[in-house]
Amino acid sequence: MIAVIINGEHRQFDHPITLVTLLEQMQLNGKRIALERNGEIVPRGQFDQQLLANGDRLEIVVAVGGG
Amino acid sequence: MKQDNLLIAGKTYRSRLLIGTGKYRDFSETQAAVEASGAEIITIAIRRSNIGQNPNEPNLLDILPPSRYTLLPNTAGCYSANDAVRTLRLARELLNGHSLVKLEVLGDPQSLYPNVVETIAAAKILVAEGFQVMVYTSDDPIVAKQLEDVGCVAIMPLASLIGSGMGILNPWNLQLIMERVQVPVIVDAGVGTASDAAIAMELGCHGVLMNTAIAAAQQPVWMASAMKAAVEAGRLAYLAGRMPKKLYSASPSSPVSGLIS
Numbered sequence: 401m402i403a404v405i406i407n408g409e410h411r412q413f414d415h416p417i418t419l420v421t422l423l424e425q426m427q428l429n430g431k432r433i434a435l436e437r438n439g440e441i442v443p444r445g446q447f448d449q450q451l452l453a454n455g456d457r458l459e460i461v462v463a464v465g466g467g
Numbered sequence: 468m469k470q471d472n473l474l475i476a477g478k479t480y481r482s483r484l485l486i487g488t489g490k491y492r493d494f495s496e497t498q499a500a501v502e503a504s505g506a507e508i509i510t511i512a513i514r515r516s517n518i519g520q521n522p523n524e525p526n527l528l529d530i531l532p533p534s535r536y537t538l539l540p541n542t543a544g545c546y547s548a549n550d551a552v553r554t555l556r557l558a559r560e561l562l563n564g565h566s567l568v569k570l571e572v573l574g575d576p577q578s579l580y581p582n583v584v585e586t587i588a589a590a591k592i593l594v595a596e597g598f599q600v601m602v603y604t605s606d607d608p609i610v611a612k613q614l615e616d617v618g619c620v621a622i623m624p625l626a627s628l629i630g631s632g633m634g635i636l637n638p639w640n641l642q643l644i645m646e647r648v649q650v651p652v653i654v655d656a657g658v659g660t661a662s663d664a665a666i667a668m669e670l671g672c673h674g675v676l677m678n679t680a681i682a683a684a685q686q687p688v689w690m691a692s693a694m695k696a697a698v699e700a701g702r703l704a705y706l707a708g709r710m711p712k713k714l715y716s717a718s719p720s721s722p723v724s725g726l727i728s
Contacts, residue, residue, distance in 0.1 A: 407515040407516065408515070426516075428516060431516075431526065432526050432528045432561060433516055433561065434513075434557040434558070434560040434561035435557075435560075436553065436556070436557055439553065441556050441557065441560050443560065444560070459515065459553075459557070460515065460516045461513045461514060461515055461516060461554075461557050461561065462513075462514065462515075462516045462526065462527075462561075463511045463512070463513060463526065463527045463528050463538070463540070463558075463561060463562075464489075464511065464512050464513075464514045464527055465487070465488035465489040465490070465491060465497060465511065465512065465527060466487060466488060466489040466510060466511055466512025466513075466541055466543050466678075467487025467488070467489045467490070467510055467512075467541070467543065467629070467676075467677075467678025467679065467682075
């Protein structure tokens with residue numbers, strides 16, 4: 401079991417999945433997002449190589465209106 | 468008159484009005500206001516993608532394409548240098564390496580007054596990482612100079628508190644800042660209506676950044692047009708050089724001779 405925190409919410413997965421699979425599950429694949437894993441930026445090109453690990457903290461962000 | 472452009476970090480802009488994209492009713496209103504304002508530099512915020520949000524919801528970047536506008540990601544809502552730096556690293560990744568950013572580190576959620584100590588700390592890190600930092604700050608001329616010295620490409624002092632619409636409360640401090648720094652000085656925050664923007668430009672500020680003054684107007688698109696005109700008028704008046712103020716004038720505008728009797 402893998403327990404992670406994504407955008408502040410606890411999530412669990414039965415087995416390690418790649419970031420691409422995660423984004424697919426969240427319907428965010430191909431969207432204009434940026435991803436930080438444990439405080440470090442993960443470049444888009446590495447989404448299919450990096451596996452979620454127990455204890456990971458992810459931030460997935462988008463652009464919104466702001467001043 | 469020759470072309471009067473705003474120069475920031477080596478890039479020229481025709482418009483001296485920079486606007487935010489928050490608080491609009493919907494994206495179509497955002498788009499219409501941006502269009503009416505003539506602004507080329509548009510601020511955006513970076514937020515967590517909402518888990519469970521409608522995946523087909525339009526994205527702000529679809530209506531304001533980076534190919535057409537210079538998007539200026541901000542750090543609104545950040546209260547520490549660390550959070551601001553993380554936010555802008557994410558922004559740079561989101562915008563494919565874009566390095567022009569708006570740094571703001573707030574000190575207090577009621578006033579949204581900037582925390583200049585954290586702001587300077589964040590600016591140092593960001594400049595070292597290759598960001599071009601336009602920085603929101605207080606109207607303290609010493610802090611403004613320090614921010615320029617650490618490498619910020621524009622100093623953006625408040626005219627009054629964010630979202631207050633109180634206008635230019637301390638024109639003297641803005642002048643002190645403009646005397647001390649070489650990079651563009653852009654009034655950021657506090658403008659409430661067109662005359663405020665014109666006053667900022669007449670003082671010699673290089674530009675004005677606003678959001679709420681347009682978005683919270685009864686007719687935001689009209690106000691965007693008004694702000695465009697005000698910034699242009701204020702800039703032109705500054706360049707023209709105003710007449711001196713005096714209590715009264717012994718020199719009427721009409722000839723003193725040739726009056727009928």
